[in-house]
Amino acid sequence: MQRVLIVDDEPMIRKGFIKLVKQYDAALEVYSANNGHDAIQTMQHVSPDIVLTDIRMPKMDGLELSKTIHETKTNTSVVIISGYDDFHYAKQCISYGVKEYLLKPVTETELYPVLDKLLSLRKHTSVSLSLYEEWLKEAEEAIWTLDDCRLAELLERWKTTYAEEGVQVSQCQQLVSDGLDILLRRLQARGITIALPHNVVSVLSIHEGAEYFQNAIREIAKQIVDYRGGNQKKLFDEAIQYIDLHIKEDVSLENIAEKIGLTPAYFSHYFKKIAKESFVQYRMRKRIELARTLLEMPQYKVVDVGLEVGFPNYTYFHKVFKRMTGYSPTEYRTMMGIK
Structure with a gap:
């Protein structure tokens, strides 16, 4: 059974999200908390697949909650739902592994595609998101330091783990899309913007997905070399x-x-x-x-x-x-x- 935890200090907003989530799938187990501190207490008894949380709350806000979840290396996906369209918040969210940042008011049009993506990834594949997050951290460092040997090892590990063990094409697309999105956001937070020319949705097989991912990673590394004027050191x-x-x-x-x-x-x-x-x-x-x-x-x-x-x-x-x-x-x- 998949679980969703909703965290917001306003009772009416919590009730509204509970209703939206249950309308999306009545089989989901939905829990709620009125701040980050209470959410952590709840998570000691249940392990939610997704946490939907506001940012500004008493006792423990959404950013601190996201950081705590990130540091515990759980398999929980965090989605920030906020009334503040602020890059400062978004940048912090990236560093805490937040999957999505949605702006209030949120309707099913914005929420349901996010639930589709995060829940289907968990439902149909045995991929450990916490291990994938660790892989992304290692890849980010290898790319940033232009460590070609380490990067080649990581790409081979990615191919072995996510492209040769029964992962469906749609799941591979999602892993590639999410992975590249996270890497590009983290590099942007370091002060460099990378442009990738193609769309991962166009891949038609696991092999194409793996090839696309490897080529995209190498293109990112190449653009970093250019950014540093060709000086890898x-x-x-x-x-x-x-x-x-x-x-x-x-x-x-x-x-x-x-x-x-x-x-x-x-x-x-x-x-x-x-x-x-x-x-x-x-x-x-x-x-x-x-x-x-x-x-x-x-x-x-x-x-x-x-x-x-x-x-x-x-x-x-x-x-x-x-x-x-x-x-x-x-x-x-x-x-x-x-x-």
Whole structure:
């Protein structure tokens, strides 16, 4: 049995949506809550397939509810229904995995196609939407970093999972359409608009659907290359520039990853692939290089150099410096002819 949860702090609006949903399919189990907090309580007892939620509500609003559902990685699709046509809201909704953003007043003309799409996808295929969401996150990062090898692996996984296991043509179309729509919106939120020339509805077979999806992904990557002026390492260069500029500070891998729009785990993988050393190794090497430069300047005291380049204390600085150069800081300074 499929379930729909309606969340709105206005009783009449809740009743109206309950009526609309039951008219759409009387067999659906329909639940309601008057704010996000109550919705989370309800979801501890039932697992809705779809949550229809307003944005502005007391205790917990629709955006916070969407974020909470997204972070719990449930298989629930969230649809925002709001009276506010605001790009700020829409942008946040994209980051929280919201499937649709509808503006009030909502009639069956707007609502029923959304229910058709989301419920039929669940009814007729065993596709895990939470796993598909994870795949999309990985694909977004591979596209954004122009990691061709990783992208090829992901596309092969997509083909194996969604185009060779009994998925119907209409379901494949929906997966392709939703996947591309989500990717394009997320890239737009990063500041780049991608144009795709064809319509996925025209595909006539699973093979065509998979081929269309792969070609569309490659076209997206190509447009990002063009956007960066053909420089595939521009994103890496931005990260290096930021690290070097803040080499003396306690800037973490998480800080850098957030700045360039990647998850920490993927940024760590991406950095090591390009730099041929880990983020920690790179930062340590740059700090020791800077320390050597400062030790060659008589005005700097040896005990102060470590702190100047970002080490928490002299003992740790002495240990790392000797391990990486073969000399203690004092021995290095003596070698430079400085007393």
